[in-house]
Amino acid sequence: MLATDLKANPIGVTDSGLGGLSVLRELQRQLPRKRFIYLADQSYMPYGDKPFHEISDRVFRLATWYQQQQCKALVLACNTATAIAVTRIRQSFPNWPVVAIEPAVKPASLMTKNGCIGILATANTLASERLKNLVAQYQGVVKVVAEPCPGLVELIEQNPNQIERLRAYLQPRLAALLAQQVDVIVLGCTHYPFVRQLIEDLAGPYVQVIDTGFAVARQLKTVLAQHDLLWQPVASCSEFESQPFYSSPGNVQWYTTSDAAAFQRSLIQLLGDQWSNSVVNHLPI
Numbered sequence: 678m679l680a681t682d683l684k685a686n687p688i689g690v691t692d693s694g695l696g697g698l699s700v701l702r703e704l705q706r707q708l709p710r711k712r713f714i715y716l717a718d719q720s721y722m723p724y725g726d727k728p729f730h731e732i733s734d735r736v737f738r739l740a741t742w743y744q745q746q747q748c749k750a751l752v753l754a755c756n757t758a759t760a761i762a763v764t765r766i767r768q769s770f771p772n773w774p775v776v777a778i779e780p781a782v783k784p785a786s787l788m789t790k791n792g793c794i795g796i797l798a799t800a801n802t803l804a805s806e807r808l809k810n811l812v813a814q815y816q817g818v819v820k821v822v823a824e825p826c827p828g829l830v831e832l833i834e835q836n837p838n839q840i841e842r843l844r845a846y847l848q849p850r851l852a853a854l855l856a857q858q859v860d861v862i863v864l865g866c867t868h869y870p871f872v873r874q875l876i877e878d879l880a881g882p883y884v885q886v887i888d889t890g891f892a893v894a895r896q897l898k899t900v901l902a903q904h905d906l907l908w909q910p911v912a913s914c915s916e917f918e919s920q921p922f923y924s925s926p927g928n929v930q931w932y933t934t935s936d937a938a939a940f941q942r943s944l945i946q947l948l949g950d951q952w953s954n955s956v957v958n959h960l961p962i
Contacts, residue, residue, distance in 0.1 A: 684906055687712040687930065688897070689748035691739055693722040694834050695943055696868030697754030700778065703890035704752065705928070707898055712928050714746055716960065719935035723830045724757040725799025725866070732801065736762035737769070742962060749906050750774040752897060756798060756866050760805035774900045780865035781889045782811050786819045788885055789861045793820045795854035797876075798865030800825045808865075822857045824850045830868045837871045837947065844875060851879045864888040871947065931957040 688708075690701050694717050701715060718724075718739060724732050736758045743751050751766070751773065753759045759777040767775050780802070785794040802808055803823045812821045832843060854862060862880055864870055870888045877886050901907045933940040937957040944952045 683747070683749040685712075686747050686749040687714045689714050689716070689743035689746065689751040690754050691716045691718065691736075691743070691751070691758070692755040692867055693718050693724045693758070694830065694868070695871070695947060696830065696833070696866060697752075698944075698947060699867050699870040699888065700752065700754035700890045700893055701929070703894035704897060707891075707894040708901075710928060712930075714743070714748060714930045714932065716742075716932040717934070717940060719834075719933050719940065721934065722834065723799065724755060724761075725801045725830060726827060727801070729761050729801070729805075732757065732761045733765055737765055738962065740766045740770070740775075742960075744770065744773070750776065750897065750901060750904075752776045752778075752893065754778060754867050754893070756780060756802045757805075760802050760807040763807075774897075774904050774906070776893060776897045776900055778867065778889050778893050779811060780808065780863045781887050781892065782815060782821065782863065784887060784892070785861040785863050786815050788887070789819055789859075791858060791860050792818075793822065793857060793859045794861045794863060795822045795824060795857070795859035796863045796865045797824050797826050797829075797850065797854075797869060799830065800827055802865055820857075822854055822859055824854055826850060826866070826869075829872075830866065833868045833871055834943070840875065843872055844879070847872070847876060847879055851876065855880065855884070859884065861885045861887065929955070931955055932960040933957060934960050934962055 688711060690697055690713055716739060721735055740751060753763055756778055759779055763777040780796050780798060803825055829846060832846060860883060862884055873886055880886060937959040941955060941957040944955055
């Protein structure tokens with residue numbers, strides 16, 4: 678199939694659950710009116726504490742499914758999936774644009790004033806060779822303090838508005854980072870931006886908190902342009918660019934490998950009532 682034939686095709690976005698929505702909202706802001714297929718692999722969640730070979734096989738299987746849907750590109754909106762599986766996917770599908778996500782160590786190294794940055798992430802992300810190699814690039818430039826957050830993904834999936842329970846979970850972990858005098862904290866999981874305000878409150882006014890959603894969306898736009906896949910509808914999109922992410926629910930096809938009704942309730946809880954008519958499909962994969 679020629680590239681020009683692919684321009685109108687959807688973009689795949691996948692995560693183990695709801696976390697990739699924090700990336701999807703940036704994708705829609707920077708690529709208004711594009712079509713997306715979002716797959717939440719909730720039957721296999723969390724990725725963060727499973728054996729590496731299982732995650733690699735699982736994410737490769739999901740990528741193959743996206744290929745079957747003729748997606749013109751794939752966004753791995755999951756730090757753990759990126760850390761473990763992105764190399765395999767790119768080698769298997771060398772002509773397919775695959776945009777990955779990783780903790781924002783480079784931006785944090787440019788932002789820190791005292792040379793000490795912290796990372797909140799899953800155990801698998803922190804243990805991956807990909808992240809270790811990334812951190813090694815900045816040894817001698819900045820000090821990187823990692824804090825694993827087992828169970829935080831599940832807490833956010835259950836209810837990101839259970840503030841006191843989340844506060845009790847996060848407080849000791851942020852205290853450990855602050856004791857090392859970090860002045861920038863990197864959110865190393867796409868679920869964590871949904872509790873960013875709480876993290877910022879606990880970290881205090883002198884600590885900056887960053888995630889990678891904006892950078893991933895910018896990279897996707899660049900990659901699509903390089904592959905001549907930046908299709909634009911005939912109607913101008915300028916009027917949509919100023920509208921918020923949540924204004925175009927019809928441009929997303931939703932899938933979950935778990936309970937579709939539960940996922941739809943989570944969509945409404947996180948994104949608002951305007952998503953109440955969204956159709957969520959169960960994918961038995």
